[in-house]
Amino acid sequence: MKVKVKRWHTVAIWQWDMEDSTDLCGICHGPFDSCCPDCRIPGDNCPLLWGKCTHCFHLHCINKWIETNDSEGTCPMDRQIFEAAT
Amino acid sequence: MAGRLRRIQKEIADCQRDQASLIELKLVEDGNIMHMKGRFPGPPGTPYEGGMFQVDIVLSDTYPFQPPKIKFDTKVYHPNISSQTGAICLDILKQEWSPVLTISSTLLSVQSLLCTPEPNDPQDAQVASQYLNNHAAFLETARFWTECYAKPEEGDILHKTSSVSASQQRQAGSNYSNHQSPVVAAARPPEPVLSSEELEKRRKVQSLVDMGFEANHVRTVLIRANWNTETALEDLLSNA
Numbered sequence: 001m002k003v004k005v006k007r008w009h010t011v012a013i014w015q016w017d018m019e020d021s022t023d024l025c026g027i028c029h030g031p032f033d034s035c036c037p038d039c040r041i042p043g044d045n046c047p048l049l050w051g052k053c054t055h056c057f058h059l060h061c062i063n064k065w066i067e068t069n070d071s072e073g074t075c076p077m078d079r080q081i082f083e084a085a086t
Numbered sequence: 087m088a089g090r091l092r093r094i095q096k097e098i099a100d101c102q103r104d105q106a107s108l109i110e111l112k113l114v115e116d117g118n119i120m121h122m123k124g125r126f127p128g129p130p131g132t133p134y135e136g137g138m139f140q141v142d143i144v145l146s147d148t149y150p151f152q153p154p155k156i157k158f159d160t161k162v163y164h165p166n167i168s169s170q171t172g173a174i175c176l177d178i179l180k181q182e183w184s185p186v187l188t189i190s191s192t193l194l195s196v197q198s199l200l201c202t203p204e205p206n207d208p209q210d211a212q213v214a215s216q217y218l219n220n221h222a223a224f225l226e227t228a229r230f231w232t233e234c235y236a237k238p239e240e241g242d243i244l245h246k247t248s249s250v251s252a253s254q255q256r257q258a259g260s261n262y263s264n265h266q267s268p269v270v271a272a273a274r275p276p277e278p279v280l281s282s283e284e285l286e287k288r289r290k291v292q293s294l295v296d297m298g299f300e301a302n303h304v305r306t307v308l309i310r311a312n313w314n315t316e317t318a319l320e321d322l323l324s325n326a
Contacts, residue, residue, distance in 0.1 A: 026185070029097075077186055
């Protein structure tokens with residue numbers, strides 16, 4: 001039997017490349033695959049940031065914390081100085 | 087804005103859903119999720135055992151980047167809690183706050199502060215010095231305050247939980263109505279027989295109450311004065 005493809009419709013899903021991307025951001029308690037509370041659309045415009053300490057947050061969430069005086073630049077999970085993993 | 091509210095709503099819902107949790111959260115007024123009251127039992131093995139303690143919780147617009155403002159509504163006799171205002175001296179409520187902490191994890195820390203006083207970093211210097219120098223009197227006052235000010239209310243966790251410790255059960259039977267045994271609650275327990283020591287203490291309390299001072303305050307001052315009526319009277323008059 002010969003099949004002729006006339007047209008096609010592709011569907012894709014995406015998720016962040018991590019162990020469990022349905023896990024929650026410790027700061028906003030929203031899923032990593034969703035965006036931070038201030039964004040509307042998940043994806044490259046609301047990325048994640050890993051620290052050298054291996055803890056991960058929405059970039060916008062961890063930025064907001066680091067910008068407060070009280071944070072003293074520390075990771076919310078382990079209170080080490082938060083440095084982005086390269 | 088909306089996202090922050092979502093986290094708070096979720097926190098409240100999670101806490102109310104958690105059957106094992108002994109912490110209770112309630113909004114003060116419908117529609118304002120930034121102001122709530124938390125209630126939790128005093129930890130077993132402490133002078134706060136058998137009491138239910140209420141705290142006032144106010145969230146700011148910057149929560150969770152700033153800690154919630156928490157203070158005790160219930161009067162508590164503890165070195166790190168102001169006996170006057172209920173203000174709490176606890177590092178995570180100040181400089182050690184982290185945005186990954188939640189309202190219920192913070193209340194757990196407050197509850198565990200009741201188990202582990204830090205008299206060297208006091209909020210109430212008078213209580214702290216008594217804790218260090220006259221520990222028996224500290225325990226007596228703390229127990230008395232629990233009995234007096236932290237009485238569990240109808241519907242409190244202490245009433246409905248089946249895992250209350252033996253001593254809580256005992257207290258439940260003698261001091262306030264017990265849901266598990268309505269018959270016992272209906273028939274009022276006999277007045278306990280008081281020791282001569284307790285009678286003497288009550289006589290001293292009464293003698294000062296007769297002078298116009300408030301009974302609970304009199305008892306607290308008397309304990310602090312090691313039951314010396316004259317010292318207590320001086321104390322009462324100097325603070326009047």
